[in-house]
Amino acid sequence: MNVRESKLRGPALRLRAVVCAAVALAGGIFAWPALGQSYPVRPVRLIIPFPPGGATDAVGRTFAAKFTEAWGQQVIVDNRPGANTIVAAELTARAAPDGYTLFLTTAATQVNNVLLYRKLPYDARKSFQLISMTTVLPYAFAAHPSLPANSIRELVALAKARPGQLSYGSSGIGSSGHLAGVLFDTMTGTKMVHVPYKGAAAAIIDLIGGQIPLYLPTMTSIAPHMRSRKVKVLGIATAKRHPSWPDIGTVAEAGYPGYEMNTWYGLVAPAGIPRAIVDRVHAETVRVAKLPDVIERMKTLGADLHTNTPVQFAAYIERDFRRVGKAVEAAGLRLD
Known part of the structure; x- marks a missing residue:
């Protein structure tokens, strides 16, 4: 050369x-669009952090069924309860970021646990790829019919007459129900005893059976039992009366303005999932939320459908950090 x-x-x-x-x-x-169009080519696992029978499970199974119909691949619900969603969150964080593991995350996973625990086996901001919220659910004060209180005002009077004696259940330590009780005690000057359960189903069984007098659930999980008169609802934790239950008064209107507690669910995946798959799952989530039968199903459950972009989802979480953080700080609550 x-x-x-x-x-x-x-x-x-x-x-x-x-x-x-x-x-x-x-x-x-x-290849990115092609990947999204071909996904999924095998069954998808949807991890739900609570046992069957509660609000989270009902919402998750509704979306899983619709995804299965649309994709032609089974979306298998995998209930992994424990440690206020930490078990399911860690399992998701360690899964392969290939789109075949989805997680119905909650306010407890992304907000409450971060505020309450000094050390977690996952990073709420870095371990997951946010996809879209699915639903927002208001909390309520549900009581056994034998409880001698039929309103929030009467509940406050009863709790003050029995300091440290009246107990309330929640779906777990650090759950939104637990924090609803903490905030209630802080704002009303009461002192109730918290009884944590591993999910809504077990707590509801004990409430109906009279083992606990009071339970702070989502309206989604308690509404069927209210309609059958197995329990009574003393008040709802929304800023104003909910259109699905206009006859139920709010805690705020009982004399405690600013009292509000809800939870939400949303779809996430392990961090690192291809963007095309994020877009595919997001688009399907938005489509499913607009289906008439899904709207009716969520209305019956008392869940408000709410979808958003990953960026909007992140902003919603940050807003919750500020709101819930005030209640945690006021109570001096840490769970390490």
């Missing part, structure tokens, strides 16, 4: 490298 050929070969090789890189990049760009 002469000097002139050598000089020409250097630029030619560099040009070839640039062209090859561009072709590879273009192939990758076009």
Whole structure:
């Protein structure tokens, strides 16, 4: 090879490298949509952090069934209760980021646990790819029919007459129900005893059976039992009366303005999932939330459908940090 050929070969090789890189990049760009369109090609697991029978399970199974119909692949519900959603969250965080593990996360996972525990086996901001919220659910004060109180005002009077004696159940330590009770005690000057359960189903069984006099659940999980008169609802923890239950007064209107507690559910995946799959699951979530039968199902459950983009989802979480953080700080609550 002469000097002139050598000089020409250097630029030619560099040009070839640039062209090859561009072709590879273009192939990758076009592969992302193709990946999203072909997904899923095998069953998808949807991890739910509570046992069957509660509000989280009802919402998750509704979306899983619709995803299965649309995708032609089974979306298998995997209930993994324990440690106020920490068990399910850790399992999700450690899963492969390939789109075949989804997680119905909750306010407890993304907000409450971060505020309450100094050390968690997952990073709420870094371990998950946010996809979309699905629902927002108001909390309520449900009581056994034998409880000698039929309103929030009467409950406050009863709790003050029995300091440290009246107990209330929640779906777990650090759950939104637990924090609803903490905030209630703080704002009303009462002192109730918290009884944590591993999910809504067990707590509801004990409430109906009279083992606990009071339970702070979502309206979603307690509404069927209220309609059958197995329990009574003393008040709802919304800023104003909920259109699904206009006859139920709010805690705020009973003399405690600013009292509000809800929870929400949303779909996330392990961090690192391909963007095309995020977009596919997001689009399907938004579509399902607009289906008439899903709207009716959620209305019956008392869950308000709420979808958003991953960026909007993140902003919603940050807002909750500020709101719930005030209640946790006021109570000096830590669970390590």
